[in-house]
Amino acid sequence: xADGHIVAIGGxxxxxxxxxxxxxxxxxxxxxxxCLLPTAMGDDVSTIASFYEALARRTEASHLExxxxxxxxxxxFLLDQDVIYVAGGNTANMLAVWRLHGVDAVLRDAWERGxxxxxxxxxxxxxxxxxxxDSFGPLAALSDGLGLLPGSACPHYDGEVERQPTYERxxxxxxxxxxxxxxxxxxxxxxxxxxxxxxCREGATAYRVELRDGEVVEMRLQARLLT
Numbered sequence: 001x002a003d004g005h006i007v008a009i010g011g012x013x014x015x016x017x018x019x020x021x022x023x024x025x026x027x028x029x030x031x032x033x034x035c036l037l038p039t040a041m042g043d044d045v046s047t048i049a050s051f052y053e054a055l056a057r058r059t060e061a062s063h064l065e066x067x068x069x070x071x072x073x074x075x076x077f078l079l080d081q082d083v084i085y086v087a088g089g090n091t092a093n094m095l096a097v098w099r100l101h102g103v104d105a106v107l108r109d110a111w112e113r114g115x116x117x118x119x120x121x122x123x124x125x126x127x128x129x130x131x132x133x134d135s136f137g138p139l140a141a142l143s144d145g146l147g148l149l150p151g152s153a154c155p156h157y158d159g160e161v162e163r164q165p166t167y168e169r170x171x172x173x174x175x176x177x178x179x180x181x182x183x184x185x186x187x188x189x190x191x192x193x194x195x196x197x198x199x200c201r202e203g204a205t206a207y208r209v210e211l212r213d214g215e216v217v218e219m220r221l222q223a224r225l226l227t
């Protein structure tokens with residue numbers, strides 16, 4: 001795997017056309033095929049409707065439901081996409097359902113074939129080995145992500161007051177180092193390398209969080225403001 005794209009977004013579903021434009025441009029196509037995976041929201045109809053409202057006019061938009069599944073050949077359906085967009089919600093439940101249906105393996109295959117993977121909140125955490133989630137109620141570590149990207153991730157870093165102290169505590173207790181993402185911020189990875197941080201909001205960015213000499217260090221990353 002050399003050049004697969006992943007854009008992990010801290011929070012803000014379909015809230016900014018500029019970030020969507022950056023993601024769609026990675027395909028190199030005028031009207032790419034984009035599929036929403038709304039599993040983490042339990043295939044919530046309002047999330048699906050928001051997706052089509054935001055993207056259907058400029059893409060070939062589709063979605064994949066797993067709670068009321070109608071697509072037999074999941075691999076064929078997903079590998080035919082240019083972009084796979086993962087909704088936020090309950091990360092742990094989403095990963096469990098994906099694994100039951102074999103979606104986890106298909107997503108790795110899609111990444112290796114050059115399909116652009118992206119998503120917000122749960123759709124950001126899932127690509128990493130570990131993360132910070134509210135899937136179990138209080139914020140806690142989630143240590144069974146897809147592992148396409150090494151280390152850990154924490155979304156909503158400036159949007160939820162307990163995210164920062166929880167992430168720092170978990171890293172101090174042994175959670176792998178990783179990236180913290182403010183809302184309205186996307187981290188663009190090529191392969192497993194972070195190549196750019198994109199922000200739709202002045203002052204919002206991402207941070208590298210790691211344990212150094214027994215202390216948690218938070219390093220602010222430079223972000224490109226989308227205008």
